[in-house]
């Protein structure tokens with residue numbers, strides 16, 4: 101109602117055909133021929149004049165209001181430090197991997213020396229010997245007694261002994277031949 | 289400068305190329321990051337992270353894209369990841385999403401005793417995120433449409449249109465009673 105003529109013109113906005121050109125005119129990027137035409141139009145059109153003026157005001161206000169921060173002086177040093185840390189990582193990783201390989205190899209060797217295979221081999225050998233001894237006794241009872249290996253009162257337990265000896269012998273032979281790999285020994 | 293960088297890259301001298309990339313790009317990347325994140329410290333962190341990612345990826349850079357295009361894309365990606373960290377539900381599939389603006393931290397404000405300035409910055413915050421970003425970057429880049437287009441990976445016409453709509457909207461917001469009456 102009580103609006104200033106300029107404000108009234110502004111509220112109506114620019115002529116649609118000129119709106120984009122007014123921006124380019126403000127930025128001095130409008131082609132010369134078109135710029136002349138737009139300026140001639142503005143001389144007669146209060147709406148486009150008001151809009152062009154408001155655009156200029158907004159542009160100056162934005163340029164003034166928007167922050168223009170800069171990188172801190174320590175930026176390059178911080179970046180160099182981070183890059184340097186990254187370049188060291190492959191060396192550290194390689195060293196750690198080498199140490200782990202050495203440790204694994206050591207454990208594997210230790211496992212071969214004192215591990216299940218040794219125990220199973222011993223059990224198999226013992227079982228085979230025991231089975232042979234008991235088996236001989238069943239085939240020729242007098243033979244082992246004549247060597248003093250089996251006592252005279254043992255014939256009652258011979259059947260059970262033969263069966264037990266045979267089971268030990270079979271189990272011992274099977275386990276002794278099965279490869280007992282490092283993967284089992286090293287499984288954590 | 290770009291030719292020297294490309295020469296080093298072609299010869300496999302990635303460390304030498306990187307030594308030239310840092311001074312050539314760091315400030316431009318920082319301005320791009322600030323236009324997205326609206327926070328100085330976060331923008332500096334994103335710039336550093338971007339350059340570290342560039343350093344790691346440089347041996348695999350095949351030169352099919354321009355170096356700047358590639359580095360700016362890494363910067364934008366780094367910043368979007370930072371925004372997602374702040375607010376995981378934000379969708380950036382819609383470039384006009386005004387939600388993105390809420391994900392960013394508050395703008396770096398200057399003197400608090402300038403109500404007109406504060407009002408203008410408040411109005412700017414009401415624009416869609418991509419318009420806000422274009423406006424911020426446009427003034428950070430001293431009104432260079434080309435610099436904004438390169439940093440945002442957009443055609444020049446798209447950037448001009450984005451800024452055109454942003455300024456028109458800002459003028460409308462600055463006089464809401466006339467807009468409502470219209």
Ligand SMILES: [Zn+2]
Nearest residue numbers: 115145147148
């Ligand atoms: Zn007009």
